[in-house]
Amino acid sequence: MQFELITGKSRQFRATLEELDRYAQSPWPILLTGETGVGKELLAQRIHRLSIRRQGPFVPVNCGALPPGLFESELFGYERGAFSGAVQSHRGLVRSAQGGSLFLDEIGELELGLQVKLLRLLESREIRSVGSTRVEQVDVRIIAATNRNLKERVQEGQFRLDLLERLSILAVEVPPLRERPEDISLLAAGLLDRLGSTYLNVDFSCLLDFEWPGNIRQLRNLLIRADVLGAKMVSTELLTQLIKKEKLQTEASGLAGKAVTGVTLADFEKQVILDKLKRCHGNRKRAAKELGIAKSTLHEKLRKWKTAESDQAWPLYREPHQTALAQ
Numbered sequence: 001m002q003f004e005l006i007t008g009k010s011r012q013f014r015a016t017l018e019e020l021d022r023y024a025q026s027p028w029p030i031l032l033t034g035e036t037g038v039g040k041e042l043l044a045q046r047i048h049r050l051s052i053r054r055q056g057p058f059v060p061v062n063c064g065a066l067p068p069g070l071f072e073s074e075l076f077g078y079e080r081g082a083f084s085g086a087v088q089s090h091r092g093l094v095r096s097a098q099g100g101s102l103f104l105d106e107i108g109e110l111e112l113g114l115q116v117k118l119l120r121l122l123e124s125r126e127i128r129s130v131g132s133t134r135v136e137q138v139d140v141r142i143i144a145a146t147n148r149n150l151k152e153r154v155q156e157g158q159f160r161l162d163l164l165e166r167l168s169i170l171a172v173e174v175p176p177l178r179e180r181p182e183d184i185s186l187l188a189a190g191l192l193d194r195l196g197s198t199y200l201n202v203d204f205s206c207l208l209d210f211e212w213p214g215n216i217r218q219l220r221n222l223l224i225r226a227d228v229l230g231a232k233m234v235s236t237e238l239l240t241q242l243i244k245k246e247k248l249q250t251e252a253s254g255l256a257g258k259a260v261t262g263v264t265l266a267d268f269e270k271q272v273i274l275d276k277l278k279r280c281h282g283n284r285k286r287a288a289k290e291l292g293i294a295k296s297t298l299h300e301k302l303r304k305w306k307t308a309e310s311d312q313a314w315p316l317y318r319e320p321h322q323t324a325l326a327q
């Protein structure tokens, strides 16, 4: 478990941790909300480690990943012969979390029929295996997480209000990275340390000029790329180059609601063209046609960019488009 790796010194993050640490000691369910990649799973593990159940198991369940038909039997177990293929009985994830914590990730994805069953577990601590008439008592602490707005899901008729009320007696909202910029350099240094990367005299301030819609996961992925591209030597130039690319891609995929600063129209054009080439598997004729420009114009632009880019920077663009640009 990654308990000791939790990083963050900002006022917002410390307040979140304090709240969470106090809640961890109690027996009640906890609901963690926050955007994708803010660290909900890591914090769920911390809750478990700080609870009186720390010696018991921590069992994560991704409510969005299991098909609804399988979810009930995976969670509550099944009796031998309960359905075709049930050649032997299965205890299920809830029983395997006995004495510990059950982490219900992406709870907002749970379908309504299963929400009723979960409600029963929360209200009476009872479960029943699929195909069995026997009701059993279990002792598990529920920690749930979601990046959805559950109140909105309730209004849409997709989430039960009674379940939300049960789950959110103790609710913690994990702040997004852009609301705690003080943590960015600290996180970056910690993540690079863990990668075993060298980053002597690196100025991390270039990482502040971005919204980070994918939060810490996105930061981590960018640093992994920096570690690989720099062959374990990360420089300010490399990070600046990568963050520029990240901005363009974010803008292109419409992830960020707000305008991206520091990106020119020429940068944007370049990204659109390179993306198109990638999608056309390097076929310049097709890419030019789909972009609505002459093939000679495309050639000219590629030639210009290739000579304009320094040797160090160009591989960043070449890497995903190798076939396109090698022609």
Ligand SMILES: Nc1ncnc2c1ncn2[C@@H]1O[C@H](COP(=O)(O)OP(=O)(O)OP(=O)(O)O)[C@@H](O)[C@H]1O
Pocket (backbone or CB within 6 Å): 002, 005, 006, 007, 008, 034, 035, 036, 037, 038, 039, 040, 041, 042, 043, 146, 147, 187, 216, 217, 220
């Ligand atoms: N405070 C932190 N310190 C160090 N690493 C962190 C921190 N928070 C998150 N991480 C790292 O960021 C990545 C994403 O975290 P995590 O999976 O917990 O996010 P999440 O909120 O569950 O995201 P999602 O909603 O997409 O499931 C993980 O690799 C995790 O180890």
Ligand SMILES: [Mg+2]
Pocket (backbone or CB within 6 Å): 040, 041, 105
């Ligand atoms: Mg998660």
